[in-house]
Amino acid sequence: MQARTEAILKNTGFTIVELMVAMVISLVVMGAIYSTFQVQQQSYIHQERVAAVQQNLRAAMYYITREIRMAGYDPTGSSNFGVVTAASDSINFTMDYLYGDSALSDNGVIDSGEDITYSLSGTDLVRNAGSGNQVIAENIDSLELTYLDQDSNGTNETVHIKIVGKSQKDTTISRTLESNAKCRNIDM
Numbered sequence: 784m785q786a787r788t789e790a791i792l793k794n795t796g797f798t799i800v801e802l803m804v805a806m807v808i809s810l811v812v813m814g815a816i817y818s819t820f821q822v823q824q825q826s827y828i829h830q831e832r833v834a835a836v837q838q839n840l841r842a843a844m845y846y847i848t849r850e851i852r853m854a855g856y857d858p859t860g861s862s863n864f865g866v867v868t869a870a871s872d873s874i875n876f877t878m879d880y881l882y883g884d885s886a887l888s889d890n891g892v893i894d895s896g897e898d899i900t901y902s903l904s905g906t907d908l909v910r911n912a913g914s915g916n917q918v919i920a921e922n923i924d925s926l927e928l929t930y931l932d933q934d935s936n937g938t939n940e941t942v943h944i945k946i947v948g949k950s951q952k953d954t955t956i957s958r959t960l961e962s963n964a965k966c967r968n969i970d971m
Contacts, residue, residue: 832950833958836922840948840960843908843920847901848964850910851942853878854899855969863893865969872926873902874942878968902926908946922951931963941965 797805854876857864867875877898900911901919908923909916929943942964950956 829953829956832953832956836948836950836956836958837960839920839922840946840958843923843946843948844944844960844962846910846919847908847944847946848962850878850899850901851876851944851964852967854966857968861892864897866966867898869928869930869942871928873900874928875900920946920948923948924957940969 851874854874855865856878858879864877864879867877869875875898877893879897896912896914898913902909902911903923903926904916906922906924907916907918908920908926910919911917924947925945927943927945929945931941931943943961944964945959945961947957947959949958
């Protein structure tokens with residue numbers, strides 16, 4: 784009986800070899816889990832930066848497109864409003880912000896804030912409307928404006944807008960957004 788009890792006690796523990804094998808397997812599994820976590824974390828950070836660049840470009844495109852569409856708006860018919868200058872990297876135009884409300888009509892006078900310029904200042908897309916530059920988007924590599932001939936008399940009615948932006952923290956991330964803005968109120 785005593786021999787049998789001794790045999791049972793000998794088989795109840797782990798040997799040093801078994802412990803070492805278990806520790807190596809645990810380390811390999813933990814290393815694989817950590818490696819997977821690192822890859823997922825880097826992917827998340829990259830996608831977050833891409834989304835920030837795209838959102839920045841979408842906001843910039845929204846503002847510039849909306850106002851170029853309204854360029855030359857003149858409810859009074861004074862012919863004072865329109866495109867002043869149209870270059871490949873900037874545009875300057877006027878429009879009446881009163882939207883034709885006869886009680887508020889300014890009789891076609893270009894007021895402060897109705898002379899608008901979009902251009903790049905360093906890496907910022909800025910909007911100048913008489914009261915100083917307002918940054919519309921940051922980290923912009925280029926702004927390209929192309930004026931398209933859309934009608935038979937040779938006047939331009941559409942502006943093709945191309946904005947290239949980059950990530951502030953990772954300069955390898957770059958995105959391009961393009962859109963056409965049909966000027967509803969003028970022939971350029």
